[in-house]
Amino acid sequence: MYRVDDEQRRIRLGRRHLLAPSARVTSAVTVSDAVVALHATDAATLYLSVCARLSDPGVGVVEQALYEDVSLVRLLSMRNTLFTVSTDVAPAVDASNARSVATKERSKLLKHLREDGKGLGEQWLADTERQTLAALNTRGRATGSELSAAVPALRTKITVFPGTKQETVQGVASRVIRVLAADGRIRRDRPRGSWTSSQFRWTAAEPWPVSDASAAREEVAMRWLHSYGPGTESDLKWWTGWGVRETRAALAAAGAEEVLLDNGAVAWVAPGDVADEPSPEPWAALLPGLDPSAMGWADRSFQLPAAHRAALFDRAGNIGPTVWWNGTIIGGWAQRSNGELVWRLLADVGEEASRLIEAEAARLSAWTDDARITPRFRTPLERELTS
Incomplete structure (x- = not known):
């Protein structure tokens, strides 16, 4: 069995995730495909992740792909999380993950409607969805508030979790819109506002064509192996949110090959992907919270020293903004209210690393300009740096 050591895993990350300067590209779509999917729960994360990998970073490159070309789309998919993927990858992600998420979201909403006791159910939801789509088609695009103003049913309030400590009264607008979005x-x-805002307008879309879920899981597994391999079965299961049976079947269908890791664990790579890759030039990166290079594996020990974890993760397991040196996470960064970019290194990495980190900070500051970036999921180190 081939062995892929931790150093080779870090080399692959620098090359395949487009983080070494010589690996950077000019297209936001190329970036997305290189990491399979970009986290999009925090609006700013998407832009920061893409621009860290562009040779000429800028907001306009990402906006062009999202809103003009529509070559990048957001899907509620893996782990019931919002991701951005290219339109080439979207059908496979939709069939392998997003369809089941959409089914659960609809079931959850219908359960809340029934428990409310007003007699609302599937027919009411279908009528409300139809009215919402009609209003959106008339307007072209609209915010949730604008849709609620146009569709009286969206102003309905229901009691969720009645009779429990969590009982509360909520409007249905955001839930109906979420179900429509999950359905594609x-x-x-x-x-509304800048690229860091999550107050989106909505526009009509066509659902992705129905395709075989098993074939879609095979495609997603193969893409993940190319981008993140070697990775363990547990890594892929965690990243996708699939069950053990689906994960094993996808790896088998993809023809994944076994390799050994430095810690003795068995991991998987794409067929034939066992050769060592040459090291790129020394590189540093300032990546945002939830960046895919930190979120691609359940076990990050090859890139993240255990002693750094407490400072860089929140209590829910979300990683914050990180500083990287040649594939290892060595610290964190933040932006203060006055726009100043600050960072703290958790390891002594030498003069060359410090110089390249400063250059990356300057590059980041140049394209973000006067934007203010506060991660949605705040970590101990990020909070310390901005206090």
């Missing part, structure tokens, strides 16, 4: 019948358009 609407999509997020330009936000």
Whole structure:
């Protein structure tokens, strides 16, 4: 059995995730495909992740792909999380993950409607969805508030979790819109405000063609192996949110090959992907919270020293903004309210690393300009740096 050591895993990351300067590209779509999917729960993360991998970073490159070309789309998919993927990858992600998420979202909403006791159910939801789509088609694009103003049913309030400590009264607008988006019948358009805003407008969309879920899982597994391999079965199961049976079947269908890791664990690579790769030039990176290079594996020990974890993760397991040196996470960064970019290194990495980190910070500051970036999931180190 071939062995892929931790150093080779870090080399692959620098090359395949487009983080070494010589690996950077000019297209936001190329970036997305290189990492399979970009986290999009935090609006700013998407831009920061893409621009860290562009040779000429800028907001306009990402906006062009999202809103003009629509070559990048957001899907509620893996682990019931919002991701951005290219339109080439979207059908496989939709069939392998997003369809089941959409089914659960609809079931959850219908359960809340029934428990509310007003007699609302499937027919009411279908009528409300139809009215919402009609209003959106008339307007072209609209915010949730604008849709609620146009569709009286969206102003309905229901009691969720009645009779429990969690009982509360909520409006249905956001839930109905979430279900429509999960079904692929609407999509997020330009936000109100800047690129860091999550107050999106919505526009009509066409659902992705129905395709075989097993074949879609095979494709997603193969893409993940090319981008993140070697990775363990547990890594892929965690990243996708699939069950053990689906994960094993996808790896088998993809023809994944076994390799050994430095810690003795058995991992998987794409067929034939066992040869060592040459080291790229020394590189540093400042990546945002939830960046895919930190979120691609359940076990990050090859890139993240255990002693650094407490400072860089929140209590829910979300990683914050990180500083990287040649494939290892060595610290964290933040932006203060006055726009100043600050960072703290958790390891002594030498003069060359410090110089390249400063250059990356300057590059990041140049394209973000006067934007203010506060991660949605705040970590101990990020909070310390901005206090």
